Amino acid sequence: MNQRKCSANIRTLSEERSWLVERIEGSSQEFFRSLSAESRYRRFMSPVNELPEARSHLALLAEVFEDSREIMIGEARYVIEQRDPASCEFAIAVADDWHANGIGRALLARLEREAAASGIQRMFADTLYDNKAMLGLAARSGYAIRMNPGDVRLVRLEKKSSASTASPTVRPLAA
Numbered sequence: 001m002n003q004r005k006c007s008a009n010i011r012t013l014s015e016e017r018s019w020l021v022e023r024i025e026g027s028s029q030e031f032f033r034s035l036s037a038e039s040r041y042r043r044f045m046s047p048v049n050e051l052p053e054a055r056s057h058l059a060l061l062a063e064v065f066e067d068s069r070e071i072m073i074g075e076a077r078y079v080i081e082q083r084d085p086a087s088c089e090f091a092i093a094v095a096d097d098w099h100a101n102g103i104g105r106a107l108l109a110r111l112e113r114e115a116a117a118s119g120i121q122r123m124f125a126d127t128l129y130d131n132k133a134m135l136g137l138a139a140r141s142g143y144a145i146r147m148n149p150g151d152v153r154l155v156r157l158e159k160k161s162s163a164s165t166a167s168p169t170v171r172p173l174a175a
Contacts, residue, residue, distance in 0.1 A: 034072070036096050056080040058114055062094070062103050073098040076107035078115055078123065087122040088115055092134070104137050112141075116161040124158040126151075 062074035073095045078088040090111055094103045115123055126148055127134045138145055138157040148154035 034095065035093060039093060039096055056082075056085075058111070058118070060107055060110055060114070062098075062107060074103045074107055076104075076111045078111055078120070080120065084122075086120060087124065088120050090115075090123050090125050092137075099133065104133070105141070108137060108141055112159075112161060120161060122158065122160050124156060126154045126156055129153060129155050131155075 057077055057079040059075060059077045061072055064071050064073055074093065076090065076092045078090040081087040081089065090108075092104050092107055092111075094107075112123065125134075125138075127138075129147070129152075134157075135145060135155065141159070143157040143159045146156050146158070148156045
């Protein structure tokens with residue numbers, strides 16, 4: 001995996017298990033190959049085996065350390081819109097065995113802070129209409145949820161960010 005890591009937040013699930021969120025530059029192909037076909041489908045809304053490369057983006061990883069090994073358990077990413085640099089599309093994926101542990105919520109909250117600190121004013125995503133986990137996370141996080149008029153299988157999630165969301169310790173990204 002070719003990536004540069006920085007800026008970690010450690011989260012504790014129990015005395016024995018903790019995980020951390022790191023901001024990275026580079027690819028997380030290995031993590032996406034480890035996801036089940038269903039998890040990849042829910043993330044991309046089509047069968048995808050490789051993570052597409054994107055410019056003007058930020059990626060966050062959630063990792064655990066077990067038996068002296070680093071194991072990726074989640075990833076969140078946003079890509080700045082070329083036509084509207086104040087907007088970004090985001091996506092989140094959590095490893096199957098780690099669903100319902102607050103990882104998606106922590107990744108989304110951190111992604112929102114990073115985006116706001118970078119001057120992004122609107123975040124959006126499309127998800128499958130039956131992706132109950134993502135719809136619940138979006139609703140709890142204050143996203144407007146609407147059917148996508150261009151595709152009846154999809155739901156559009158959208159939220160405008162505020163300056164209060166920005167983390168004062170996060171530096172703006174270069175576009």
